[in-house]
Amino acid sequence: xxxxxxxxxxxxxxxxxxxxxxxxxxxxxxxxxxxxxxxxxxxxxxxxxxxxxxxxxxxxxxxxxxxxxxxxxxxxxxxxxxxxxxxxxxxxxxxxxxxxxxxxxxxxxxxxxxxxxxxxxxxxxxxxxxxxxxxxxxxxxxxxxxxxxxxxxxxxxxxxxxxxxxxxxxxxxxxxxxxxxxxxxxxxxxxxxxxxxxxxxxxxxxxxxxxxxxxxxxxxxxxxxxxxxxxxxxxxxxxxxxxxxxxxxxxxxxxxxxxxxxxxxxxxxxxxxxxxxxxxxxxxxxxxxxxxxxxx
Amino acid sequence: xxxxxxxxxxxxxxxxxxxxxxxxxxxxxxxxxxxxxxxxxxxxxxxxxxxxxxxxxxxxxxxxxxxxxxxxxxxxxxxxxxxxxxxxxxxxxxxxxxxxxxxxxxxxxxxxxxxxxxxxxxxxxxxxxxxxxxxxxxxxxxxxxxxxxxxxxxxxxxxxxxxxxxxxxxxxxxxxxxxxxxxxxxxxxxxxxxxxxxxxxxxxxxxxxxxxxxxxxxxxxxxxxxxxxxxxxxxxxxxxxxxxxxxxxxxxxxxxxxxxxxxxxxxxxxxxxxxxxxxxxxxxxxxxxxxxxxxxxxxxxxxxxxxxx
Numbered sequence: 001x002x003x004x005x006x007x008x009x010x011x012x013x014x015x016x017x018x019x020x021x022x023x024x025x026x027x028x029x030x031x032x033x034x035x036x037x038x039x040x041x042x043x044x045x046x047x048x049x050x051x052x053x054x055x056x057x058x059x060x061x062x063x064x065x066x067x068x069x070x071x072x073x074x075x076x077x078x079x080x081x082x083x084x085x086x087x088x089x090x091x092x093x094x095x096x097x098x099x100x101x102x103x104x105x106x107x108x109x110x111x112x113x114x115x116x117x118x119x120x121x122x123x124x125x126x127x128x129x130x131x132x133x134x135x136x137x138x139x140x141x142x143x144x145x146x147x148x149x150x151x152x153x154x155x156x157x158x159x160x161x162x163x164x165x166x167x168x169x170x171x172x173x174x175x176x177x178x179x180x181x182x183x184x185x186x187x188x189x190x191x192x193x194x195x196x197x198x199x200x201x202x203x204x205x206x207x208x209x210x211x212x213x214x215x216x217x218x219x220x221x222x223x224x225x226x227x228x229x230x231x232x233x234x235x236x237x238x239x240x241x242x243x244x245x246x247x248x249x250x251x252x253x254x255x256x257x258x259x260x261x262x263x264x265x266x267x268x269x270x271x272x273x274x275x276x277x278x279x280x281x282x283x284x285x286x287x288x289x290x291x292x293x294x295x296x
Numbered sequence: 297x298x299x300x301x302x303x304x305x306x307x308x309x310x311x312x313x314x315x316x317x318x319x320x321x322x323x324x325x326x327x328x329x330x331x332x333x334x335x336x337x338x339x340x341x342x343x344x345x346x347x348x349x350x351x352x353x354x355x356x357x358x359x360x361x362x363x364x365x366x367x368x369x370x371x372x373x374x375x376x377x378x379x380x381x382x383x384x385x386x387x388x389x390x391x392x393x394x395x396x397x398x399x400x401x402x403x404x405x406x407x408x409x410x411x412x413x414x415x416x417x418x419x420x421x422x423x424x425x426x427x428x429x430x431x432x433x434x435x436x437x438x439x440x441x442x443x444x445x446x447x448x449x450x451x452x453x454x455x456x457x458x459x460x461x462x463x464x465x466x467x468x469x470x471x472x473x474x475x476x477x478x479x480x481x482x483x484x485x486x487x488x489x490x491x492x493x494x495x496x497x498x499x500x501x502x503x504x505x506x507x508x509x510x511x512x513x514x515x516x517x518x519x520x521x522x523x524x525x526x527x528x529x530x531x532x533x534x535x536x537x538x539x540x541x542x543x544x545x546x547x548x549x550x551x552x553x554x555x556x557x558x559x560x561x562x563x564x565x566x567x568x569x570x571x572x573x574x575x576x577x578x579x580x581x582x583x584x585x586x587x588x589x590x591x592x593x594x595x596x597x598x599x600x601x602x603x604x605x
Contacts, residue, residue, distance in 0.1 A: 006313065047383065083386075083512070084508065186506060187496055198493045199388070200387045200514045
């Protein structure tokens with residue numbers, strides 16, 4: 001008998017970054033049963049982590065009740081990563097890769113990656129950059145069409161200070177000649193980035209480098225619409241019907257691209273009474289996920 | 297990763313993520329249950345509650361490396377995230393005095409776990425929380441479970457420490473400029489009116505504009521932690537009211553808190569009549585890097601002399 005487990009794990013990415021993760025596994029008759037069952041690898045959203053409210057916090061316990069294991073990780077973009085300079089999207093792919101390798105090393109052979117919001121875009125970048133055959137599918141929750149485009153639209157909507165274009169102009173100067181070089185990087189605030197006030201809850205914080213690689217016009221790997229055609233594995237989009245951060249047209253646009261590129265194993269489910277966080281309607285969301293995961 | 301198909305646990309402790317109910321919200325924590333003494337010898341009834349530093353949480357720093365060391369000596373730990381963890385200072389809700397009800401609940405939770413001797417340990421900013429809490433809950437008839445306080449890299453006064461550091465590096469904006477702006481934004485009558493905003497302080501921790509030398513607050517969180525009127529963050533005003541054993545540990549090469557600050561705090565506690573005050577210096581910087589085992593041994597020895605046998 002393999003007993004039920006809930007463990008905090010720590011393991012390194014290939015560049016030495018230390019990844020924390022929460023592993024939640026159910027009870028199984030034999031070890032083989034444990035490793036043959038699908039395991040969901042959860043990737044958090046902006047400023048998120050595995051204890052952040054919503055999907056990262058609630059889903060592992062809900063899934064294990066229905067017989068599905070999970071590993072929820074803190075990438076280098078967790079917590080203050082994007083604010084203090086460590087959260088470079090192009091490098092965070094190493095964290096997803098390290099988590100996949102840890103699971104494979106343990107013996108899991110059916111890994112499903114679930115990315116929430118920013119985590120969804122990061123998951124897609126992983127899938128086209130370095131996917132492993134044991135990764136069998138992707139669940140993308142609240143996935144935006146393109147992180148740079150999403151940021152530009154939002155800043156324009158709220159008439160942010162500074163504007164998107166101004167941030168870009170300054171970023172080019174600060175990071176010249178090589179955006180990969182951190183020596184001149186610095187933190188900046190965008191007021192009125194999430195709403196119409198100057199209050200802290202409507203502000204957004206980045207360094208010029210983290211913005212450049214996640215939100216800037218040259219953040220190629222964050223432009224999910226331009227890279228998603230390389231995804232050949234099954235994909236399920238889940239999207240809150242009342243999501244006001246990412247519009248319903250965004251995942252629909254991504255599905256069109258996937259279909260045009262020959263991937264027909266793509267589905268989308270809208271979650272009623274949920275906004276950007278589908279676990280605002282936990283029963284419906286978990287039913288959808290369990291139904292889809294059962295194919296594995 | 298552990299081999300999941302086998303029931304492998306560390307021989308001297310069990311680790312569990314906990315969510316402590318707190319009104320309509322939760323306090324997240326990592327509980328390290330020492331299993332040393334679970335055989336014939338009685339298990340220790342002493343637990344150490346660890347409180348994080350500036351922007352910290354229970355996954356990093358001393359809150360992460362101390363509990364396993366202490367568990368090896370038979371002491372359980374509970375490392376918690378207060379409302380000042382992570383982004384609390386950036387988004388306006390990380391107010392030091394608002395951690396008091398959270399700490400009350402954490403103390404209660406530790407007792408519910410079966411611990412009768414509770415020692416509070418705070419690192420840097422966390423030491424300000426711990427000193428404030430222990431000074432407020434100093435009536436031993438009502439707070440008999442609080443048995444000791446450990447501070448690591450504790451500033452004599454958080455506002456003075458921050459002002460001195462900003463002046464030294466010629467921060468932009470200066471301490472006085474932030475104070476003048478904060479007075480306008482959060483002066484009486486303006487609290488809760490939506491006037492607060494996030495502010496960056498460049499060159500606050502070093503002589504450059506780089507992210508690691510920058511600090512971030514809202515005017516409100518700054519006012520209550522770093523402003524000249526942040527009395528709850530002034531450790532020297534609190535430590536004299538604490539009447540349980542105190543251990544102050546300080547790095548000689550601390551780049552944030554000066555060694556004499558621990559000496560000053562100890563003197564005030566002793567002069568106030570506390571008979572059990574120790575200050576110990578470690579050949580380390582602010583984060584005690586490379587001295588983790590030594591730090592753990594010092595605390596375990598201090599606990600042994602007071603709670604073992």
